[in-house]
Amino acid sequence: MAALGAYRCIECNGEATELYRDYQRGVLRISICKSCQKPVDKYIEYDPVIILINAVLCKAQAYRHILFNTKINIHGKLCVFCLLCEAYVRWLQLQDSSQNTDPDDLIRYAKEWDFYRMFGIASLEQTSFFIGIFITLWWMTPEMLKTKSDFILLLKALLLSTYGKLLLIPAVIWEHDYTPLCLAFIKVFVLISNSQAIRVTLNLSRILPWFAIFFGLILENGVVCLFQKMGWDV
Numbered sequence: 001m002a003a004l005g006a007y008r009c010i011e012c013n014g015e016a017t018e019l020y021r022d023y024q025r026g027v028l029r030i031s032i033c034k035s036c037q038k039p040v041d042k043y044i045e046y047d048p049v050i051i052l053i054n055a056v057l058c059k060a061q062a063y064r065h066i067l068f069n070t071k072i073n074i075h076g077k078l079c080v081f082c083l084l085c086e087a088y089v090r091w092l093q094l095q096d097s098s099q100n101t102d103p104d105d106l107i108r109y110a111k112e113w114d115f116y117r118m119f120g121i122a123s124l125e126q127t128s129f130f131i132g133i134f135i136t137l138w139w140m141t142p143e144m145l146k147t148k149s150d151f152i153l154l155l156k157a158l159l160l161s162t163y164g165k166l167l168l169i170p171a172v173i174w175e176h177d178y179t180p181l182c183l184a185f186i187k188v189f190v191l192i193s194n195s196q197a198i199r200v201t202l203n204l205s206r207i208l209p210w211f212a213i214f215f216g217l218i219l220e221n222g223v224v225c226l227f228q229k230m231g232w233d234v
């Protein structure tokens, strides 16, 4: 049997030793939480599509299921993929603003370099945003971020909850009059998802994650302004 606290109850965030008990002959029974008397994790029986829909709806239970009760390990790849999407969208907007159809090799290399530059800027902004969040939370709730594993879990939660950026690609591919509105909507959705991930990971109220996100956005924009002042074309 797993150690106490290996899992979490998705309803009350209480610790649980197991998600289900195996009664042989294929009979499984979902464990009941000792604190709230509800099933520890009803999602273990659900179809992944239903879980994904619940996660998209930003339900805290679905976030707890994914973060605490599964061994999902795609946050690194997902982060790189999201940054590529963001870099591509910015690169595309840059091409639109500088109309140049000259098929010269030099132009082609310059365009390629622009893409890497956009990737670098997107990574820098994302890192500053996360650092802002970490500093605020560490300052406001030092008791919740005591160990290295607390930081790693929060980072994993933030990286996973940024998945909404994948929607940037369809938003620019099917370009129409409402594309700027869609891009703004995606940004807001990612922030809501980030806030819910912070709230679930550290078991906080609704206000504090938003405060951390606000500070993260300030730091992100501050870093961009600093680079612009230094003469970088950001």
Ligand SMILES: [Zn+2]
Residues within 6 Å of the ligand: 009, 010, 011, 012, 013, 014, 033, 034, 035, 036, 037, 038, 040
């Ligand atoms: Zn419970």
